[in-house]
Amino acid sequence: MAGIRKPFQGIWNIIRFNWHFYALAFGIAIVALSGSQYLPVSFRIYPSVISILILVTSLISLLVSMYVYDFSSLYKMTWLNYVKKVKKARILNIHAGFDETSQLLNSHYPDAGLTVFDFYDPAKHTEVSIKRARKVYPPYPNTRKTSTTQLPLDSHTTDIVFILLSAHEIREESERQQFFHELRRVLKPSGQIVIVEHLRNLPNFIAYTIGFFHFIPQSSWLLSFQKANLHIVTKKNITPFITLFILENGNPS
Structure with missing residues:
Protein backbone atom coordinates (compact mmCIF):
# COMPACT_ATOMS: atom_id res chain seq x y z
CA MET A 1 0.00 0.00 0.00
CA ALA A 2 1.26 3.48 -0.86
CA GLY A 3 2.75 5.33 2.07
CA ILE A 4 3.49 2.22 4.17
CA ARG A 5 7.12 1.68 5.19
CA LYS A 6 8.57 -1.75 5.83
CA PRO A 7 9.96 -2.62 9.30
CA PHE A 8 13.56 -1.42 9.70
CA GLN A 9 13.48 0.09 6.21
CA GLY A 10 15.44 3.12 7.38
CA ILE A 11 18.42 1.35 8.93
CA TRP A 12 18.53 -1.20 6.11
CA ASN A 13 18.70 1.61 3.56
CA ILE A 14 21.52 3.32 5.45
CA ILE A 15 23.57 0.12 5.60
CA ARG A 16 23.12 -0.90 1.98
CA PHE A 17 23.58 2.60 0.55
CA ASN A 18 26.56 3.47 2.79
CA TRP A 19 28.12 0.06 3.37
CA HIS A 20 31.52 1.31 2.15
CA PHE A 21 31.82 3.64 5.16
CA TYR A 22 31.13 0.84 7.62
CA ALA A 23 33.38 -1.59 5.75
CA LEU A 24 36.20 0.96 5.91
CA ALA A 25 35.64 1.57 9.63
CA PHE A 26 35.66 -2.13 10.49
CA GLY A 27 38.66 -2.69 8.21
CA ILE A 28 40.68 0.00 9.98
CA ALA A 29 39.74 -1.47 13.36
CA ILE A 30 40.85 -4.95 12.33
CA VAL A 31 44.13 -3.71 10.84
CA ALA A 32 44.85 -1.68 13.98
CA LEU A 33 44.26 -4.68 16.24
CA SER A 34 46.24 -7.01 14.01
CA GLY A 35 49.18 -4.63 13.81
CA SER A 36 49.34 -3.94 17.53
CA GLN A 37 51.29 -7.14 18.14
CA TYR A 38 54.25 -5.66 16.27
CA LEU A 39 54.43 -2.64 18.55
CA PRO A 40 56.29 -2.37 21.82
CA VAL A 41 54.21 -3.62 24.72
CA SER A 42 53.79 -0.12 26.16
CA PHE A 43 52.18 1.09 22.90
CA ARG A 44 49.82 -1.82 22.23
CA ILE A 45 46.99 -0.22 24.15
CA TYR A 46 46.64 2.60 21.58
CA PRO A 47 45.48 0.50 18.58
CA SER A 48 43.00 -1.20 20.88
CA VAL A 49 41.61 2.13 22.05
CA ILE A 50 41.38 3.38 18.45
CA SER A 51 39.59 0.20 17.36
CA ILE A 52 37.12 0.43 20.23
CA LEU A 53 36.39 4.09 19.45
CA ILE A 54 35.79 3.29 15.76
CA LEU A 55 33.48 0.38 16.55
CA VAL A 56 31.57 2.25 19.27
CA THR A 57 31.02 5.39 17.16
CA SER A 58 29.88 3.25 14.20
CA LEU A 59 27.44 1.39 16.42
CA ILE A 60 26.12 4.64 17.93
CA SER A 61 25.49 6.11 14.47
CA LEU A 62 23.57 2.99 13.43
CA LEU A 63 21.47 2.96 16.61
CA VAL A 64 20.66 6.67 16.30
CA SER A 65 19.75 6.19 12.64
CA MET A 66 17.49 3.26 13.54
CA TYR A 67 15.76 5.42 16.15
CA VAL A 68 15.35 8.39 13.80
CA TYR A 69 14.30 6.59 10.63
CA ASP A 70 12.44 3.56 12.04
CA PHE A 71 11.08 4.36 15.49
CA SER A 72 10.58 8.13 15.72
CA SER A 73 7.65 10.13 14.40
CA LEU A 74 9.67 11.31 11.36
CA TYR A 75 7.99 9.03 8.82
CA LYS A 76 4.78 8.72 10.82
CA MET A 77 4.50 12.42 9.99
CA THR A 78 2.57 13.38 13.11
CA TRP A 79 4.42 16.71 12.84
CA LEU A 80 2.13 17.55 9.90
CA ASN A 81 -0.27 18.76 12.60
CA TYR A 82 1.82 21.96 12.70
CA VAL A 83 1.25 22.60 8.99
CA LYS A 84 -1.73 24.66 7.82
CA LYS A 85 -4.82 22.69 6.81
CA VAL A 86 -5.78 23.66 3.27
CA LYS A 87 -8.60 21.97 1.37
CA LYS A 88 -7.55 20.63 -2.02
CA ALA A 89 -4.13 22.14 -1.52
CA ARG A 90 -1.58 22.44 -4.27
CA ILE A 91 1.47 20.75 -2.80
CA LEU A 92 5.06 20.68 -4.05
CA ASN A 93 7.55 18.09 -2.78
CA ILE A 94 11.19 18.67 -3.73
CA HIS A 95 13.95 16.11 -3.23
CA ALA A 96 17.55 15.48 -4.26
CA GLY A 97 17.34 12.18 -6.09
CA PHE A 98 16.06 9.90 -3.31
CA ASP A 99 12.35 10.14 -2.61
CA GLU A 100 10.87 8.33 0.40
CA THR A 101 8.23 10.94 1.14
CA SER A 102 5.99 11.58 -1.88
CA TYR A 140 7.38 8.79 -7.88
CA PRO A 141 5.00 8.87 -10.90
CA ASN A 142 5.34 12.05 -12.98
CA THR A 143 8.34 13.33 -11.04
CA ARG A 144 9.86 16.28 -12.89
CA LYS A 145 13.51 17.29 -13.12
CA THR A 146 14.33 20.81 -11.98
CA SER A 147 17.19 23.06 -11.04
CA THR A 148 17.57 24.72 -7.68
CA THR A 149 17.52 28.23 -9.16
CA GLN A 150 14.58 28.06 -11.56
CA LEU A 151 11.47 26.07 -10.68
CA PRO A 152 9.13 25.41 -13.63
CA LEU A 153 6.04 26.79 -11.89
CA ASP A 154 4.08 29.99 -12.14
CA SER A 155 4.37 32.49 -9.32
CA HIS A 156 2.04 32.28 -6.30
CA THR A 157 0.54 28.90 -7.25
CA THR A 158 1.56 26.58 -4.40
CA ASP A 159 -0.04 26.19 -0.97
CA ILE A 160 2.62 24.02 0.71
CA VAL A 161 6.21 23.28 -0.29
CA PHE A 162 7.95 20.31 1.35
CA ILE A 163 11.73 19.94 1.35
CA LEU A 164 12.40 16.93 3.54
CA LEU A 165 15.99 15.90 4.30
CA SER A 166 17.20 17.16 0.93
CA ALA A 167 17.96 20.90 1.02
CA HIS A 168 21.33 20.27 2.71
CA GLU A 169 22.49 18.80 -0.61
CA ILE A 170 22.63 22.40 -1.89
CA ARG A 171 26.14 23.00 -0.59
CA GLU A 172 26.79 26.54 -1.86
CA GLU A 173 25.18 29.21 0.31
CA SER A 174 24.52 31.55 -2.62
CA GLU A 175 22.75 28.76 -4.51
CA ARG A 176 20.75 27.87 -1.41
CA GLN A 177 19.63 31.49 -1.07
CA GLN A 178 18.52 31.51 -4.71
CA PHE A 179 16.63 28.31 -4.07
CA PHE A 180 14.65 29.85 -1.23
CA HIS A 181 13.93 32.93 -3.34
CA GLU A 182 12.40 30.58 -5.91
CA LEU A 183 10.38 28.81 -3.25
CA ARG A 184 8.99 32.14 -2.08
CA ARG A 185 8.15 33.09 -5.67
CA VAL A 186 6.01 29.99 -6.31
CA LEU A 187 4.37 30.16 -2.88
CA LYS A 188 0.92 31.62 -2.47
CA PRO A 189 0.82 34.66 -0.13
CA SER A 190 -0.77 32.49 2.57
CA GLY A 191 1.36 29.41 1.80
CA GLN A 192 3.99 27.60 3.86
CA ILE A 193 7.39 26.04 3.26
CA VAL A 194 8.11 22.95 5.36
CA ILE A 195 11.74 21.97 5.92
CA VAL A 196 12.95 18.93 7.83
CA GLU A 197 16.70 18.62 8.37
CA HIS A 198 19.56 17.38 10.48
CA LEU A 199 21.56 20.34 11.79
CA ARG A 200 25.29 20.63 12.32
CA ASN A 201 24.93 20.70 16.09
CA LEU A 202 26.05 18.82 19.18
CA PRO A 203 23.46 15.98 19.11
CA ASN A 204 24.33 15.17 15.50
CA PHE A 205 28.06 15.35 16.28
CA ILE A 206 27.57 12.86 19.10
CA ALA A 207 25.57 10.62 16.75
CA TYR A 208 27.63 10.88 13.56
CA THR A 209 31.01 12.39 14.63
CA ILE A 210 32.68 13.91 11.54
CA GLY A 211 29.65 12.92 9.44
CA PHE A 212 27.83 15.89 10.94
CA PHE A 213 29.85 18.17 8.63
CA HIS A 214 27.56 17.04 5.81
CA PHE A 215 24.76 18.91 7.59
CA ILE A 216 24.32 22.69 7.61
CA PRO A 217 24.52 24.89 10.73
CA GLN A 218 21.32 26.52 11.91
CA SER A 219 22.88 29.97 11.41
CA SER A 220 23.26 29.27 7.67
CA TRP A 221 19.65 28.15 7.39
CA LEU A 222 18.48 31.28 9.18
CA LEU A 223 20.52 33.47 6.84
CA SER A 224 19.01 31.76 3.77
CA PHE A 225 15.51 32.26 5.15
CA GLN A 226 16.19 35.91 5.95
CA LYS A 227 17.70 36.66 2.53
CA ALA A 228 14.58 35.22 0.87
CA ASN A 229 12.29 37.29 3.13
CA LEU A 230 10.85 34.19 4.77
CA HIS A 231 10.13 34.01 8.48
CA ILE A 232 9.83 31.04 10.80
CA VAL A 233 6.36 30.44 12.21
CA THR A 234 7.18 27.04 13.73
CA LYS A 235 10.44 25.44 14.82
CA LYS A 236 10.26 22.04 16.50
CA ASN A 237 12.60 19.16 17.22
CA ILE A 238 11.00 16.05 15.74
CA THR A 239 13.81 14.20 17.52
CA PRO A 240 16.98 15.55 19.16
CA PHE A 241 18.62 14.97 15.78
CA ILE A 242 15.95 16.25 13.36
CA THR A 243 14.53 19.78 13.21
CA LEU A 244 11.31 21.02 11.61
CA PHE A 245 11.09 24.56 10.22
CA ILE A 246 7.83 25.98 8.87
CA LEU A 247 8.26 29.21 6.95
CA GLU A 248 5.86 31.82 5.63
CA ASN A 249 6.16 34.82 3.38
CA GLY A 250 7.77 37.65 5.31
CA ASN A 251 5.73 40.22 3.41
CA PRO A 252 2.50 38.60 2.20
CA SER A 253 0.48 40.54 -0.33
Missing part, protein backbone atom coordinates in the same frame (compact mmCIF):
# COMPACT_ATOMS: atom_id res chain seq x y z
CA GLN A 103 3.91 8.45 -1.34
CA LEU A 104 3.60 9.30 2.34
CA LEU A 105 2.48 12.85 1.55
CA ASN A 106 0.00 11.55 -1.00
CA SER A 107 -1.54 9.30 1.65
CA HIS A 108 -1.79 12.19 4.13
CA TYR A 109 -3.20 14.62 1.55
CA PRO A 110 -5.44 12.43 -0.65
CA ASP A 111 -7.47 15.37 -2.00
CA ALA A 112 -4.43 17.54 -2.81
CA GLY A 113 -2.70 18.13 -6.10
CA LEU A 114 0.83 16.81 -5.52
CA THR A 115 3.73 17.85 -7.77
CA VAL A 116 7.15 16.27 -7.25
CA PHE A 117 10.43 17.86 -8.34
CA ASP A 118 13.88 16.25 -8.31
CA PHE A 119 16.91 18.60 -8.33
CA TYR A 120 19.48 15.78 -8.38
CA ASP A 121 22.45 16.72 -10.55
CA PRO A 122 25.06 13.95 -10.97
CA ALA A 123 27.75 16.57 -11.60
CA LYS A 124 27.13 18.16 -8.18
CA HIS A 125 25.72 15.30 -6.13
CA THR A 126 28.48 12.74 -6.46
CA GLU A 127 27.70 10.70 -3.33
CA VAL A 128 27.66 7.02 -4.22
CA SER A 129 24.88 6.48 -1.66
CA ILE A 130 22.43 8.57 -3.72
CA LYS A 131 23.36 6.67 -6.87
CA ARG A 132 22.70 3.36 -5.12
CA ALA A 133 19.39 4.61 -3.73
CA ARG A 134 18.21 5.76 -7.16
CA LYS A 135 18.79 2.26 -8.52
CA VAL A 136 16.63 0.71 -5.80
CA TYR A 137 13.79 3.24 -5.56
CA PRO A 138 12.01 4.22 -8.78
CA PRO A 139 10.85 7.85 -8.99
